Amino acid sequence: MSIPIAIAPTAIGRLILGAITAGMLAAASAPAFAVQAFSADYEANAMGMQGNGHMSITAQGKDRWQYSLTIRNSLVDLSQSTVFDEQDGWLRPLSSTDLSRLLVKKKAVNTSFDWGKNQATWSGDVKSGRAGPVALQAGDMDALLVNLAIVRDVAAGKPLNYRMVENGSAKPMNYRIVGKEKITIGGKSRDATKVSRTSGDKEIIVWVVPGMPVPARILQREDGQDSIDLQVKSWH
Numbered sequence: 001m002s003i004p005i006a007i008a009p010t011a012i013g014r015l016i017l018g019a020i021t022a023g024m025l026a027a028a029s030a031p032a033f034a035v036q037a038f039s040a041d042y043e044a045n046a047m048g049m050q051g052n053g054h055m056s057i058t059a060q061g062k063d064r065w066q067y068s069l070t071i072r073n074s075l076v077d078l079s080q081s082t083v084f085d086e087q088d089g090w091l092r093p094l095s096s097t098d099l100s101r102l103l104v105k106k107k108a109v110n111t112s113f114d115w116g117k118n119q120a121t122w123s124g125d126v127k128s129g130r131a132g133p134v135a136l137q138a139g140d141m142d143a144l145l146v147n148l149a150i151v152r153d154v155a156a157g158k159p160l161n162y163r164m165v166e167n168g169s170a171k172p173m174n175y176r177i178v179g180k181e182k183i184t185i186g187g188k189s190r191d192a193t194k195v196s197r198t199s200g201d202k203e204i205i206v207w208v209v210p211g212m213p214v215p216a217r218i219l220q221r222e223d224g225q226d227s228i229d230l231q232v233k234s235w236h
Contacts, residue, residue, distance in 0.1 A: 035065050035086050038213050040235035042071075046228045049073040053230045055147075055214050064094070067144050071230070077101040082144045090138070091145045093165075111142065111166065120165050130168030140165045147206075147215055150175060154193050154208045173197060175206070183207050183216050186234055192216055 035057065042053030051073025060066045060083055068081040082096040096111040109124045119133035120140075140163050141149060153160055160175035175197045183192040192207040201224075207217040217231040 035091070036213065037065075038235060040214050041233045042230040043233055044071045044073065044228070044230050045226070046071055046073055046076045046078075049075050051076070057213075067148070069144060071228070075103060080144060082142055084145060091141055091148055093140070093142045093145055096142055096144070096166075109167075113140075113165075120170075122168055126168065132168055134165060134168065134170050136165065137163065137170075139163065140170065142166050146173065147218075148213070150195060150206055151208050151213060151215060154195060155210065160195060175204075178205075181207065183209065183231075185209070185216060185232055190216070 037057050037059060039056045040054070042055065044051045044053035051071065053069070053071045055067075055069050057065050057067050064083060064085050066081055066083050069078070070080075071078040077100065079099040080097070083094045084091050085094060086092070092115070093111075093113045094115075095113060098107070098109045098111075100107045107125045109122060109126055112121050112123070113136065114121070115136065117133075118136045120136055121132040121134075122130060143164055143166055146162055146164060149162060150160060152158075154177070160177070162173045162175075163170055164173050175195045177193060178196045179194050181192050181194050182189050184190070190209045192209045195206045195208060197204045201222060203221045205217075205219040205221070206215045209216040212232070212235060214232070214235065215230075217229070219226060219230075220228040
């Protein structure tokens, strides 16, 4: 999930999200999942600076949804959104947009998921070798949708194994439950399941609270140091 923040700010959120930031679950094996609108506000710590984060799902017409994430402080401004539909429990990405600003550096990347041709392509501020196409498989998701899949699969007791498609490639993302932990939300202590994924010197940790449709907390660590930390303040 991650490239150093100062080099690739757009990758930060996707990596986290693919938590927070993929052999993703095939549609046939995915449990039933009913998409519902929601909105959640987060405390966001990015590059050592406090700020705010927000996640939401909004309806985009019949049987289509948009899942969005923003992270903002005085140094970082990340905005990501994925339009998707639901296929028998599979959260199928249709298109996505990543916008990022780190100090004076800006970056915009658009992803198109063409399920008629079963391929994904990228446009905008992308390197020529990262534009695709990349062959798609049933069950593939992007990093944002992995968030929802983790919450769903922890609740259902399913394996946390996915295939994530982004940044001109497809790769497996395998998470594991590492324990239970108390987490404070809106001044109240809640029980949470702690899930982790490690790749080299980078780690993504996700806290899942029963009844909450999104992760209660997402932490990205690099070289043993916290790089981005999102913790929910309120949701509805």
